[in-house]
Amino acid sequence: MKIYQLKTKQKLPISVDKAWSFLSDPNNLKEITPEKMNFRILSGADRSIYAGQIIQYKVTPMLGITTKWVTEITHVKDKEYFVDEQRFGPYSLWHHKHFIKKIEGGVEMEDIVDYKVPFGILGQIAHVLFVKNKLKQIFKYRENKLNKLFGKI
DSSP states (O other): OOOEEEEEEEEESSOHHHHHHHHTOGGGGGGGSOGGGOOEEEESOSSSOOTTOEEEEEEEEETTEEEEEEEEEEEEETTTEEEEEEEESSOSEEEEEEEEEEETTEEEEEEEEEEEOSSHHHHHHHIIIIIHHHHHHHHHHHHHHHHHHHOOO
């Protein structure tokens, strides 16, 4: 069983309060997801994140295949971090930690995603061929979009 990890860090010239306000509103996820993924929230985004929250999406991650994705917000520490975990969706495991910390001139946001691709050796081959790069592209898009929205340190 191969578990992969993706880590990103980004610095923004905004307050912790502003960063948390944006990131803790599930409706903002659409704004920082590439348009070609056709991201749509189906339910669960009617309030700011809280532990136990279930959010259902439809997304087209690659190859024109639309899938339903269900995540649960499992941990929340106000203005510091939250964790979302996939309950149903394209991965065998998806555990995504979002950290926010105050730094000189703004905040540093860090994402750590631990994930497993299904289908055994075929999934591992798919990971090498396109899944890994697709995830990097999605997080790069988010970085660029957040820089446009809030500026860059």
